[in-house]
Amino acid sequence: MNIAHDFPDSLSPMLVKELRQGMRSKALISSLFLLQGLLILNAIVGLAAAEEGDLTGTTALFWTILSLPLLLILPLSALGGIGNEIKANTLDLVFLTRLTARRIVLGKWIAVVAQSVLLATTVLPYIALRYYLGGVNITADLVSAGALVVASAMISALTVALSSYPSKVVRIFIGIGFFFSLQMLAGIGAAFIVGGRFGLISVWGAWPVVSAIALLIPLFIVLMIEVGSIRIAPAAENHAGMCRLLALLALVITGAAGLLSARAEWMIILGQVMATPFCIAALCEAPPVVPGVFRPLVRRGPAGRILAVIFTPGWHTGVLYVLLVWLLLWAFWQQAGWLDGSAEGLRRRLSLLGFGASLLIPAIIAPALSRKRIFYYIGFFGLSLVIFLVTGVLSEVGSDHSEWINATAFLPPLALFAPGFESLQAAPQLIWMGFLVAVIAVVYWFKSRAAWQQFVKLRALALSHERQNNRHAARN
Amino acid sequence: MSEPPPLPVPIISVRDLHRSFGGVQAVRGVSFDVYPGQVVGFIGANGAGKTTTMRIMATLDMPDAGSIEISGTDVVNFPTEVRQMIGWMPDSYGSYEHMTVLEYLDFFGRAFGLRREAREKQLREVMEFTDLAELATRPANKLSKGQNQRLCLARTLLHDPQVLILDEPAAGLDPKARIEFKNLVRLLADRGKTIFISSHILSELGEMCDTMLFIDAGRVVHFGSAESLRTHSSEEALIDIRVAGDAGALSAWVAMNPGIVLVDSHREGGRVRLDSADPQAVAACLRKMVADGLPVTDFHREARRLEDAFVDILKAQ
Numbered sequence: 001m002n003i004a005h006d007f008p009d010s011l012s013p014m015l016v017k018e019l020r021q022g023m024r025s026k027a028l029i030s031s032l033f034l035l036q037g038l039l040i041l042n043a044i045v046g047l048a049a050a051e052e053g054d055l056t057g058t059t060a061l062f063w064t065i066l067s068l069p070l071l072l073i074l075p076l077s078a079l080g081g082i083g084n085e086i087k088a089n090t091l092d093l094v095f096l097t098r099l100t101a102r103r104i105v106l107g108k109w110i111a112v113v114a115q116s117v118l119l120a121t122t123v124l125p126y127i128a129l130r131y132y133l134g135g136v137n138i139t140a141d142l143v144s145a146g147a148l149v150v151a152s153a154m155i156s157a158l159t160v161a162l163s164s165y166p167s168k169v170v171r172i173f174i175g176i177g178f179f180f181s182l183q184m185l186a187g188i189g190a191a192f193i194v195g196g197r198f199g200l201i202s203v204w205g206a207w208p209v210v211s212a213i214a215l216l217i218p219l220f221i222v223l224m225i226e227v228g229s230i231r232i233a234p235a236a237e238n239h240a241g242m243c244r245l246l247a248l249l250a251l252v253i254t255g256a257a258g259l260l261s262a263r264a265e266w267m268i269i270l271g272q273v274m275a276t277p278f279c280i281a282a283l284c285e286a287p288p289v290v291p292g293v294f295r296p297l298v299r300r301g302p303a304g305r306i307l308a309v310i311f312t313p314g315w316h317t318g319v320l321y322v323l324l325v326w327l328l329l330w331a332f333w334q335q336a337g338w339l340d341g342s343a344e345g346l347r348r349r350l351s352l353l354g355f356g357a358s359l360l361i362p363a364i365i366a367p368a369l370s371r372k373r374i375f376y377y378i379g380f381f382g383l384s385l386v387i388f389l390v391t392g393v394l395s396e397v398g399s400d401h402s403e404w405i406n407a408t409a410f411l412p413p414l415a416l417f418a419p420g421f422e423s424l425q426a427a428p429q430l431i432w433m434g435f436l437v438a439v440i441a442v443v444y445w446f447k448s449r450a451a452w453q454q455f456v457k458l459r460a461l462a463l464s465h466e467r468q469n470n471r472h473a474a475r476n
Numbered sequence: 477m478s479e480p481p482p483l484p485v486p487i488i489s490v491r492d493l494h495r496s497f498g499g500v501q502a503v504r505g506v507s508f509d510v511y512p513g514q515v516v517g518f519i520g521a522n523g524a525g526k527t528t529t530m531r532i533m534a535t536l537d538m539p540d541a542g543s544i545e546i547s548g549t550d551v552v553n554f555p556t557e558v559r560q561m562i563g564w565m566p567d568s569y570g571s572y573e574h575m576t577v578l579e580y581l582d583f584f585g586r587a588f589g590l591r592r593e594a595r596e597k598q599l600r601e602v603m604e605f606t607d608l609a610e611l612a613t614r615p616a617n618k619l620s621k622g623q624n625q626r627l628c629l630a631r632t633l634l635h636d637p638q639v640l641i642l643d644e645p646a647a648g649l650d651p652k653a654r655i656e657f658k659n660l661v662r663l664l665a666d667r668g669k670t671i672f673i674s675s676h677i678l679s680e681l682g683e684m685c686d687t688m689l690f691i692d693a694g695r696v697v698h699f700g701s702a703e704s705l706r707t708h709s710s711e712e713a714l715i716d717i718r719v720a721g722d723a724g725a726l727s728a729w730v731a732m733n734p735g736i737v738l739v740d741s742h743r744e745g746g747r748v749r750l751d752s753a754d755p756q757a758v759a760a761c762l763r764k765m766v767a768d769g770l771p772v773t774d775f776h777r778e779a780r781r782l783e784d785a786f787v788d789i790l791k792a793q
Contacts, residue, residue: 013586017572020583024574088570092536093631096559097587234555235538289538292553465553 014099014107015114022111027077028118031069035119038065039126050133062130063144066123070116070152078112078156081163082232091232101233105160105225112156113149120149150217157224164231209264212257219250220274236292240285241311244321247278251325255332268332272355275325282318283363284376287451294462308459315363315376316448316455322363326356357436361387364444485548487512487639487670488533493542495528502528504694505542510672510687512638515665517681517702518674519786520691526674527567529691530643533672534564546639563632567644567674571617571624577608580616581630588635602630606660622653629660640664642673646680658684678782688782690789698789705785713753714784715761718744718774729770736761739784747778 007016022028042065046058082105085091094104123145131138223246230239254271258264288294293312297304310321330352333339338348366379486509495503503525510516520526531537533544535555544551551558572580581603585595603609606626611619619627625645632640642661646654654677661684665671675681681688682702690698698705719726726745730738739747750761758777765772 009586009592013583016586017575017583020579021572021574085570089566089568090570090572092534092564092566093569093584094587095536096534096562096564097584097635098556098560098589099587100556234535236553236555290552292555 012103012107012110013097014094014104015110018108018111019114022115025077027073028115031073031119032122035065035069036122039123043126043129046130046133053135055130055133055135059130059136062126063148066120066145066148069119070148071155074112074116074119075152075155075159078108078159079163081108081112081160082228083163083165086164086232095232095234101229101237101239102225104232105164105228108163108228109153109157109160109221109225112160113153116149116152116156120145154217154220154224157221161224161228164228206261206264208257208260209267212253212267215253216250216274219246219253222246223250223278234292235288236290236295238288238293238296238312240282240313241293241297243278244282244311247275248321248325248328251275251328255328259332259335265336265338268329268336271332272329276359279318279322279325279359280363280380282313282321283315283359284366284380285313285315285318286376287314287316287454288312288458289454291458291461291465294459295466298459298463298466305459305463308455312455314451314455315366316444316451319360319364319444319448322356322359326352326359329355358384358387360440361436364440364447484511486510486545487547488672489543489545489548490529490533491543493529493532493544494540495525495532495537496540501694503532503539506691506694506696507542508689508696508699510670512670513665513668514687515661515671515685516673516687516689517678517685518672518689518691519676519678519681519782520674524691525694526691527643530564530641530672530674534562534641535559536564560635561638563635563637563640565628565632565640565642565645567647569628571619571627573617575616576613577616577619577627578603578612580627581608581634584631585634590634598634598636602633605633605663606630607656620653621648622650622656625649625653625657626660629657633664638670640669640671640673642671644674644676646675646677654680678786682782688785690786692790698785702782705780705782713750713758714739714747714778714780715750715758716745716747716774716776716778717765717772720771720773725770729765729768733764745774 007019039062042058042061045061046055049055049058082091085094091104095101099107127138127141127145130136130141223243226239226242226246229237230243233239251271251274254267254274258267258271261267294308297308297311300307308317310317310324330339333348333352339345339352362380362383363376365383366376488508488510490506490508493503493506494501502523506525506529518526518530528537532539533546533551535551535558538552546558546561549557549561572583575583578599581599582595585599590598600609603612606629608623608626608630611623611627616627629642629645632642645661646657649657658680661671661673665684671685673681673685685702688698688700688702688705689696717726723741723743723745726748727738727741730736730748735751737749737751739749741747750757752758762772762775765775
């Protein structure tokens, strides 16, 4: 019985399992054969094209062939990873071992990445061949192959995270959301690289941007691992808090990069886009019911107990988290000089207010309508839609356009249209805004009281457990 | 004067457990204690709340109210610690594709934190114990139901847990596999494991368990020794009677004799209950049967079957 020797003990058990299964999976074997077959064909075409001195066609084909398994087949194969285990009742058995939710998700992700690396390395002889045929910068080719592997790792992290949602419909919806977000980000990136409203710049030339991207890639992967862990972790583990912290970190990194690089303020928007889904998630969470959630925080003393106010799950703490995100954004926008006294600056202020309001208003009302967790999300998006329609109709049917705008411009959807309205008056807006903030604060106060009472009770219990554990450890 | 021995500390302690799913209350105020080395049979109809209770014990679900402690550790607040102490075998579970039996167990050995030598030793032991050594290279998802149950038990034993929680482990097994499995449970009990096992087959549990816990509609309706259930009442005696010829003669005779009740009948006679367990009364019954001309060919006292005990308890509720 020498099975224990095929992989060293230092490797994660989950990784060993996934590699044993993954290396025998149809997805990898078929990808490997498909890739080799297509690359051989491409090489033959390349040899013919080399005689004519034009390798453009084969170059495009080469990268398309390599992208197919790396960006599509292997990441998609991970989409069933955790969900299938939940359905097959195998995940419960894994949970009862020493493996945490985080190690389970991480193991699944690393296994997919290992397979991607394996595929990518099989391409190296073809890259050498392309170099031999001429007209190719081998360094650029290697960097591109590396970039593809990194992109594959990021997409795989996303698909592994999505795989923890057993419902295919939910996976598709979240996937579409992320797809459009990524597309938007790619669009923003392309606009800045090619030359957008901030002028022609080279992203790669700006060290703060490069450093930020270098930090954001692993941050995104860790964030996705945490997202995947949330769904499968026991109630006593706090992965939501880690997600909030990482999203906040992403916001700080992008904000700092945006401010440090004179022509890359768009990074601030990138951070905002990254943080938004986590703000929505924070606002739609059910409050915790077990003190175990507080343990990692209370362990860190008084500072940890205070941080628990923001980094423990629940919509009631989520509201404070969103306020923190919003204040940070306000600081970045202010620092970037976007909120000056000009008409443009005023519209940006409205837009930023609208960002906060569009998150907080439905989030505070939704839990008031139902205690069921699923309703938090349905309520959030449903109310967002209702507010969108009502304010949209009001602005259209209003006899005096500007008055309606003044009354409702800080509401979520209209904030998006704000740049299109010319007659903005500050004073009525401030009155309405003050009124709305007061209403929100009162509703929040009443609806979150029970959750905060529970928070105080559980935090105290966690502290008591921690002290008991410490005494126990000291005795032993 | 020597001090009295300390009271045993329960290894499983369940207090006022509640769990509901939507509007359905699956568990309503379940409380009981299990002591080290006990083999407890957990019995109830489908939907009685057995699996829900066991899943909470195994840290896989959360109670709405109440608590469960394993060796004094709360399952909700310290799930990681509790998981080291328990072995959980669910009623249904899947298997992994592209993995052999040995690879499957090796994965769980690694996941339980067993290092190379310890893992190999433990794998060898559990595979011998569950008679899986010959199937080591067989794909784990191509096993028969009985083999699969043995594989799952082997996995459950890998980290040598103190408490085994087995949910319907014999369900769907053929008679041979069932006997094999029953023997394995007996061996584990002999090794001093605390076993909490649920099943529909009461007679089987009766042979394996020393304590019975009956649950109905989410409430505990009986918790006591298997022996006390069998000899439930010293006021009654259960007698199996066989007669020559027409078995209907027995029921006709019973109808004419007050104090004797026909519990059930079979091809050759039936089982009757006397309202007195006094040996003299039992002997008098036999004498009267013979005197009345009933052709008795066999007459012997029976322990009460657990099925009868279960039905009686439910009726009493």
